[in-house]
Amino acid sequence: MPELLAFDCSTDTLSVAVQHGDRVVARTQAGGAQASAALIPLIHELLAEAGLTLGQLQAIVFGRGPGAFTGLRTACAVAQGLGYGADLPVLPVDTLRAVAEEARHATGVRQVLAVLDARMDEVYAAACDTTTGTCAAPHLMAPQQVEVPAGHLLAGNAFAAYGERLPADAPRHACLPTATALLRLAPALLAAGAAVPAAEAQPLYVRDKVAQTTAERQAAKAKAEAAGAGAAGPALPAAGADPLTREGRP
Incomplete structure (x- = not known):
């Protein structure tokens, strides 16, 4: 199993996890406005608990959105900063995909x-x-x-x-969308070439x-x-349908 750091702060809950071989250490705590101050200290805490340094990681995985704008910007900025500093690729993962994985894992x-x-x-x-x-x-x-x-x-x-x-x-x-769900999704996404250089990490905004x-x-x-x-709203496309969302920064 790859050594990975994962985090999500797209909701009011901050979720961080580190994978070292078969071992996973994870924490959740209040996010929202507190995420920007709490994320980096929590990352260092979990890396130390797992016995890893940033340089030993294969990639940094983060929830790219959609979600709270401030949380997405925080996650993207931290992923970029850590990726630059340790010369690591980053893996952006859609938060709704992480929700689906968390639901699958539980049910x-x-x-x-x-x-x-x-x-x-x-x-x-x-x-x-x-x-x-x-x-x-x-x-x-x-x-x-x-x-x-x-x-x-x-x-x-x-x-x-x-x-x-x-x-x-x-x-x-x-x-x-939990960090542990991101870790479970990461191996297949990494194998598919979904990781990008830190400079290319961008949040996914659906609301402009x-x-x-x-x-x-x-x-x-x-x-x-x-x-x-009145009439029913627009039907959601099936999984795998062509994307209709807009990406970018406000």
Whole structure:
């Protein structure tokens, strides 16, 4: 097994893990605004516990998004800095893929519709098939627009905020994109050539605009309510479909 460092701070929970051979050491703690200050000390703590230095790692794995903008920027900046400093490749992994892997690991279900709370009365969603290792492009939508493909488990962290507005007839599993899920995904992604030089590490944004005026928020809410009351929202593409998302920096 490769020696790897993995971390995710795309949600309100900060998750870090280090793999040394067959041994994995991991921690989770409060993230959000605290992630930028807590991430590097926690990385050093876990590397020491695992008996590794940065130079002994094969790669740095991080959750690239979608998720909280501040958390994604923090993860990307730390991955770039550590990668530059230790001359290591970095492996960006979609957070919804990590959610699907965490759900598969916990339940055994291999077809997962991953949903993450995107705030602003919306969710990020993507259909994933963990058997083939494919995930559709993440989409941003109102909770009531989510449609769960037949046979899929609905998994993620959106139930507390939007549980009554998400499909009620699909099985559910509450989970987060964890660093240990990233570690489980990493070997196949590394073998497929998904690692990139530190300079090329970029966050994945699905929502281009973070701040909205009061009028824009009200208009978006009215549009979402109208969509929920009328025709069904846009169907999510199957895992492996062509990406429709936008990537870039605000």
